[in-house]
Amino acid sequence: FYGPQPEDTIPMQVLCTMANYELQMFPTDIFDFATYQDDSNPAGLRGQAQRAFAELSVNKPELHEQFAFVNLGRFPANEVLLESNPFLPAINNVNKVDADDNQALKDAERRKQNFLKLHAAHFGYVGLRAFRDSNGNDAGGLENIRESVDKGGVGSGATA
Known part of the structure; x- marks a missing residue:
């Protein structure tokens, strides 16, 4: 050196x-x-x-x-x-959350899912679990996710 x-x-x-x-x-x-x-x-x-x-x-x-x-x-x-x-x-989703604080747990899960959706949209669907729509149904592959977002479905309007 x-x-x-x-x-x-x-x-x-x-x-x-x-x-x-x-x-x-x-x-x-x-x-x-x-x-x-x-x-x-x-x-x-x-x-x-x-x-x-x-x-x-x-x-x-x-x-x-x-x-x-x-x-x-x-x-x-x-x-x-x-x-x-x-x-x-x-x-960054590293904040401390109490186990009994349901809203904070929901927010942390929402941020995680939003990140995974962005990751899938930018880098492809490889290695990620299938996304679920608001009814709990499988949203399918990346094309279906993009189509759903375009229609106002999965991931639309989500914020960090």
Whole structure:
């Protein structure tokens, strides 16, 4: 390993130089990316910028609601994400659900089925169970699912 290669360092260098001032993605009084860049190591001081930004996003959960950019720097630990961000865990279907909360269980199952329908529509029907329509009948293969969606049947109007 010969250290970070240019293709690894350039994106971080661009982020550090442009995030606050040119792109105005984030106020400098909250987090100044430029402080993590210098001539000796233009790639964000070898991960220090990424770590500091991840810690900021965990320690200040209110930023998730104010700045969409904070949600891009998702911290890899599910438990921390669940505690610090109310929105993405639900969309990603990793939020904690009580076994006796029927509505939350229904919502989680609906999100899972919506994802499987999108997966089937984009990547084909290979390896997926047959979908069921609103009456519990087998909706058939991908062509039948697409036809049903076009007619307002299976999966139409579903939201995440």
